[in-house]
Amino acid sequence: MIYMACALYCEAESLINLLNLKKDKEFNRVQVFSNENVTLFIAGVGVLASAISASDFFACIDCKNPITDWDIFVNIGVCGCAKYTENIGDIFICNKITDGTSGKTYYPDIIYRHTFKEGELVSFPHIIDKAFSEKAFLYDMEASGLYVSASRFFKVHNMFFIKIVSDYGVPEGVTPEKIKSLIAARSESICEWILKISKYGVKKDCIFTEEEKAYIEQNLAFFKLSETMKYEARQLYTYCKLKKGEFKETVTGFIEKNGIKVSSRKEGKVRFEELRRAIIE
Amino acid sequence: MRSLEEQSLNKFFSHIYIEKGAEAYPETQRIINFFPDSNKVEISHYKDVFCRKGQSWAAQKRSPSLILAVKRDNLIYPGAAVCQSFGEEHFFYTSSIMNCFYDCEYCYLQGMYSSGNMVIFVNTEDIFREVDRLLLKHPVYLCISYDTDLLAAERFTGIVSKWAGFALQRRELKVELRTKNADIKSIKNICKADNFIFAWTMSPDEIIKKYEHGTPPLKARVEAAKAAAAEKRKIRLCFDPLLYIKDFEKYYGNMFDIIFREISADDVEGISVGTFRISPSYLKNMRKQRLCELTAFPFALIDGVYNYDREINAKILDFALNRLKGYISKEKIFTWGD
Numbered sequence: 001m002i003y004m005a006c007a008l009y010c011e012a013e014s015l016i017n018l019l020n021l022k023k024d025k026e027f028n029r030v031q032v033f034s035n036e037n038v039t040l041f042i043a044g045v046g047v048l049a050s051a052i053s054a055s056d057f058f059a060c061i062d063c064k065n066p067i068t069d070w071d072i073f074v075n076i077g078v079c080g081c082a083k084y085t086e087n088i089g090d091i092f093i094c095n096k097i098t099d100g101t102s103g104k105t106y107y108p109d110i111i112y113r114h115t116f117k118e119g120e121l122v123s124f125p126h127i128i129d130k131a132f133s134e135k136a137f138l139y140d141m142e143a144s145g146l147y148v149s150a151s152r153f154f155k156v157h158n159m160f161f162i163k164i165v166s167d168y169g170v171p172e173g174v175t176p177e178k179i180k181s182l183i184a185a186r187s188e189s190i191c192e193w194i195l196k197i198s199k200y201g202v203k204k205d206c207i208f209t210e211e212e213k214a215y216i217e218q219n220l221a222f223f224k225l226s227e228t229m230k231y232e233a234r235q236l237y238t239y240c241k242l243k244k245g246e247f248k249e250t251v252t253g254f255i256e257k258n259g260i261k262v263s264s265r266k267e268g269k270v271r272f273e274e275l276r277r278a279i280i281e
Numbered sequence: 282m283r284s285l286e287e288q289s290l291n292k293f294f295s296h297i298y299i300e301k302g303a304e305a306y307p308e309t310q311r312i313i314n315f316f317p318d319s320n321k322v323e324i325s326h327y328k329d330v331f332c333r334k335g336q337s338w339a340a341q342k343r344s345p346s347l348i349l350a351v352k353r354d355n356l357i358y359p360g361a362a363v364c365q366s367f368g369e370e371h372f373f374y375t376s377s378i379m380n381c382f383y384d385c386e387y388c389y390l391q392g393m394y395s396s397g398n399m400v401i402f403v404n405t406e407d408i409f410r411e412v413d414r415l416l417l418k419h420p421v422y423l424c425i426s427y428d429t430d431l432l433a434a435e436r437f438t439g440i441v442s443k444w445a446g447f448a449l450q451r452r453e454l455k456v457e458l459r460t461k462n463a464d465i466k467s468i469k470n471i472c473k474a475d476n477f478i479f480a481w482t483m484s485p486d487e488i489i490k491k492y493e494h495g496t497p498p499l500k501a502r503v504e505a506a507k508a509a510a511a512e513k514r515k516i517r518l519c520f521d522p523l524l525y526i527k528d529f530e531k532y533y534g535n536m537f538d539i540i541f542r543e544i545s546a547d548d549v550e551g552i553s554v555g556t557f558r559i560s561p562s563y564l565k566n567m568r569k570q571r572l573c574e575l576t577a578f579p580f581a582l583i584d585g586v587y588n589y590d591r592e593i594n595a596k597i598l599d600f601a602l603n604r605l606k607g608y609i610s611k612e613k614i615f616t617w618g619d
C-alpha cells in the first residue's frame with residue numbers, strides 16, 4: 001500500500017483526481033481518500049499538527065491492517081526555496097530533513113533512481129520570510145514531523161518527501177489556487193514514479209504456506225516438544241524447505257518409514273533428534 | 282540481464298554522506314573525486330545515518346550509500362576468539378571500513394550491522410599512531426581487513442597502499458590483509474613489505490556462484506595469489522569458512538587440486554582452515570535479514586558459538602586436513618579451535 005500525506009486539501013486535490021481516490025468515511029479525525037493501492041490523508045499545517053495526525057492515522061491503520069516493511073509513505077507538498085537558481089515548480093526529493101526547532105536531522109534513504117532534483121529541507125513551525133530563509137535551502141512546515149511519525153511504521157528507504165518549489169520566501173503570493181495548479185501540473189510524473197517503485201520493495205514472504213504452517217503445529221504436538229525445542233523444530237523445517245524445496249514429505253516419510261509413535265516428552269526429544277540427523281545428512 | 286527492479290535502483294554510492302570534519306582529509310577528497318556524480322550530504326556524525334532506526338539491510342545492500350567519517354575511538358580492537366591468530370601472541374584488528382562491496386550469504390556483517398551502507402574512516406594516520414603506541418609495548422600482529430574487503434575498495438581509497446608503506450618501516454609489526462579480490466593491478470601498486478601478508482580466502486566456484494555474490498571466481502583469485510607470490514610477496518591461503526554442503530568433498534577436493542596445481546606450497550606462508558561459526562546474536566540477525574540455506578542450518582551451540590555439530594565438524598575438517606597435508610607441511614596449517 002502507498003500512504004500519501006499532504007498538509008492541505010489544495011495540495012492533495014489533483015492527486016485525488018488523478019488516482020481516482022474516494023473519500024473514506026471510516027476516519028473521522030483526519031480526511032482520508034483511497035483506492036485499492038493508495039491511501040491519502042490530509043495531515044494539517046505545522047510540524048506538530050502533522051506529526052500528531054500522522055501518528056493517529058498510522059496507529060489506526062496499523063491496528064486494522066498492519067503496515068508492512070514494503071509499504072510506502074510519501075509526503076507531497078509545496079516548499080519555499082532560498083536560492084533563485086532553482087525554479088518555481090521544480091520538484092525536489094529531500095535527502096536530509098532538519099527540524100528547525102530542535103535541530104534534529106533525519107535522512108530518508110534514496111535507493112531508487114528518479115528524475116527529480118535532490119536537496120536538504122528544514123521544517124519550521126511557522127511561516128518563513130526572506131530573512132529567515134538564509135538558514136535553509138528548502139523549507140516547509142511539516143516534513144520533520146511527518147518523518148518522526150512515519151519512521152515508527154515505515155522503513156527509511158520507503159519514505160519519500162517530495163516538495164515542489166512555490167516561492168522564494170514571499171509566501172503571501174502562494175494562494176490555494178497557485179498551489180493547486182503547481183501540483184496539478186506535476187502530479188502525473190510524481191505518481192508515475194511512486195507507482196513504479198512501489199512494486200519493487202524487498203518483500204519478505206513467509207517461506208511456509210498456510211497449509212504447511214498448520215502441518216507444523218500438528219507435528220510439534222505429535223513430537224510433544226518443549227517450547228525451546230519447538231523453536232528448533234521450526235528452524236529445522238525452514239532449513240529443510242530451503243535445501244530440498246519441501247519439508248512435509250521428508251518429515252512424514254521419516255515418521256511413517258520408522259513407524260514412530262511418541263508417548264512422552266523424553267521419547268519425542270529422542271525421535272526428533274533422529275529426524276534432525278536424517279534431514280541434515 | 283538486469284531486472285526492471287535492478288534497473289530502477291540507484292547505482293552504488295549514488296549518495297555520499299560526509300561527516301563534518303571529514304571533508305578536510307585528503308582521503309575524503311580522493312574518494313569524492315572518484316564518484317563525481319554522487320549526491321553529497323553533510324552529516325554531524327556517521328551514526329546519524331549508519332545507526333538510524335528502520336533501516337533495511339537488504340534494500341540498502343542493493344544500492345548502498347557511502348559514509349565518510351573520522352574514527353574517534355576504538356581505533357584498534359583485540360583479536361576476537363572466533364578469528365584465526367596464526368599462533369601470534371599480540372593479535373589485534375582494525376576496521377578502516379565497515380561493510381563490504383561483496384555480498385556473501387554467510388557473512389557475519391549482516392548480523393553485526395543494521396545498515397547495508399558502507400562507512401569509510403578517512404583518518405588512517407590516527408590508527409597508525411595508535412599502532413605505534415602499541416609497538417612501544419610489544420610486537421603487533423594486526424588484521425586490517427576483517428569487517429570489509431579492503432582490497433576491493435583500494436581503487437578509490439588507497440588504504441591498503443598506506444598500510445603496506447607503514448608496515449615497511451616497522452619490523453615489529455605484522456599486517457594481514459584478508460581478501461577475495463583479484464585486482465592484480467592494485468596489488469602491483471602496493472609496496473612490497475615482508476611483514477605485509479596477503480591472505481586469500483578461497484572457495485570452490487560452486488560456492489562462489491551460489492553464495493559469494495559479486496566476488497571474483499576461484500581462477501581469478503588463484504591468478505592474483507600466484508602473481509603476488511611471483512613478486513615475492515608474503516601470501517596465505519584461507520579455507521575458512523568451510524561450508525557443509527552436499528558433495529563438499531568433491532567441491533573442496535577439486536578446489537585444493539586447482540590451487541596447488543598453480544601455486545607452490547613453498548610460496549605459501551600459512552594456511553588457515555575452519556568451519557563456519559558465528560555468535561548467537563549475529564546468527565539471529567542474519568536469519569532475519571535473509572532466508573538462506575547456509576544460515577538456516579540447525580547449528581549446535583558449542584562454547585557460546587554456533588557451529589556445525591562435532592560429528593559434522595570432524596567430517597569436514599578431517600577431509601580438508603587430510604587433503605591439504607598431501608600438498609603442504611602440517612606446520613603451515615592452522616586450524617581454528619586448535
Ligand code: SF4
Pocket residue numbers: 381382383384385387388389390427428429430461
Ligand atoms: S568478502 Fe568477506 S567481508 Fe565481504 S561480504 Fe564476503 S565474507 Fe563479508
